[in-house]
Amino acid sequence: MYNFFKCPKCSKSFSLPTCSCGFAAPYDNMVYQLTSDPYMIKDETATVKYIGYEDIGEAYSGVSIHTALKVEEKFSQLAKIIDGGTLLDLACGDGLLTVPLLGLGVKIIAMDISDKMLALLHKRAESVGVDASNLVVCRANALDIPLADNSVDAAIANSMLHLISKPELVVNEIYRVLKKGGKFIALEDKPTNNQLNDCTLSEEELRDNNKHEEMVSFVHRRYFEMLKAEHEIISTRYSWKFDRDEICGNLFSTREAIIVPMNNKVQYNFNDTFLYRMRGKGFSDQSDVPFDLHHIVLDRVMGEFFEKYGEAALDTVYTGWENDIEITVYSK
Numbered sequence: 001m002y003n004f005f006k007c008p009k010c011s012k013s014f015s016l017p018t019c020s021c022g023f024a025a026p027y028d029n030m031v032y033q034l035t036s037d038p039y040m041i042k043d044e045t046a047t048v049k050y051i052g053y054e055d056i057g058e059a060y061s062g063v064s065i066h067t068a069l070k071v072e073e074k075f076s077q078l079a080k081i082i083d084g085g086t087l088l089d090l091a092c093g094d095g096l097l098t099v100p101l102l103g104l105g106v107k108i109i110a111m112d113i114s115d116k117m118l119a120l121l122h123k124r125a126e127s128v129g130v131d132a133s134n135l136v137v138c139r140a141n142a143l144d145i146p147l148a149d150n151s152v153d154a155a156i157a158n159s160m161l162h163l164i165s166k167p168e169l170v171v172n173e174i175y176r177v178l179k180k181g182g183k184f185i186a187l188e189d190k191p192t193n194n195q196l197n198d199c200t201l202s203e204e205e206l207r208d209n210n211k212h213e214e215m216v217s218f219v220h221r222r223y224f225e226m227l228k229a230e231h232e233i234i235s236t237r238y239s240w241k242f243d244r245d246e247i248c249g250n251l252f253s254t255r256e257a258i259i260v261p262m263n264n265k266v267q268y269n270f271n272d273t274f275l276y277r278m279r280g281k282g283f284s285d286q287s288d289v290p291f292d293l294h295h296i297v298l299d300r301v302m303g304e305f306f307e308k309y310g311e312a313a314l315d316t317v318y319t320g321w322e323n324d325i326e327i328t329v330y331s332k
């Protein structure tokens, strides 16, 4: 389909699955294997560390994997920006963005370091019945993207740069594989003005919303307080505070920001969303916590939680206000 993959063996351009040097990309479970790098590198002596989600998988996705395809305005905006070109969805995970964009007819090369996340992407595509004929899925390392220079029209690396100890190296790679004029698209949800100013939540909904935030931070804080005090384990964070604009400003020629207003009320419950993921050790900052210890500590935290908030707090449905989305487009 495409003739601009970079061969992992000889580095020349080739079309999947076979390079003229003799390299043949293994194809397992509808995934081309284009790296043999580990799922995660956390060794203190490694020059670059990253957290792949192989141990997280399902705990990241939760019920969303079966949610019917809802093509929101943000996806239509993204499709408009991509404008018929080929998109690299780097660190695509379980296809949260990939699948709705496929539904809009975008041609996508999806890459992730985790086989489990890529299997979930296929599961999501299947469960919503999207046409996947425009999709190529590869296991690959974002630090060494297996694409030739100047090959794709657009790239997204949503919610992943913070997982790399040197995110600038991934941004350099994205820049390298984009065509001249190609677009690096970054998404961010912005706590909206609506939420603060003309929000249409009732006073009760706002109060519940604040309570939900408080419960989330209680569980997260007590969990890591106990781990630190008793086991010297701290929350693993690589680049949560890096300045994307600064990194991109040094490379790309233009930057444009578009705000997509969401204006929606959303309903969620603590048990099925935050706690589901926390229980499954589905947050990257839990990646240094051994599973057995995780369960012991979380049980104790939940003991404190029930004393403070009561068991019924788990099943309450909260109504919140969906944040607006800021889409930043950096052009090469």
Ligand SMILES: C[S@@+](CC[C@H](N)C(=O)[O-])C[C@H]1O[C@@H](n2cnc3c(N)ncnc32)[C@H](O)[C@@H]1O
Pocket: 050, 051, 052, 053, 054, 090, 091, 092, 093, 094, 095, 096, 097, 111, 112, 113, 114, 117, 140, 141, 142, 143, 157, 158, 159, 160, 163
């Ligand atoms: C928080 S998830 C985001 C997934 C998806 N982009 C989304 O928006 O839902 C981060 C993803 O980055 C992947 N990842 C982490 N390090 C990576 C690397 N070095 N190369 C490729 N993928 C990586 C993880 O496996 C995981 O699927």
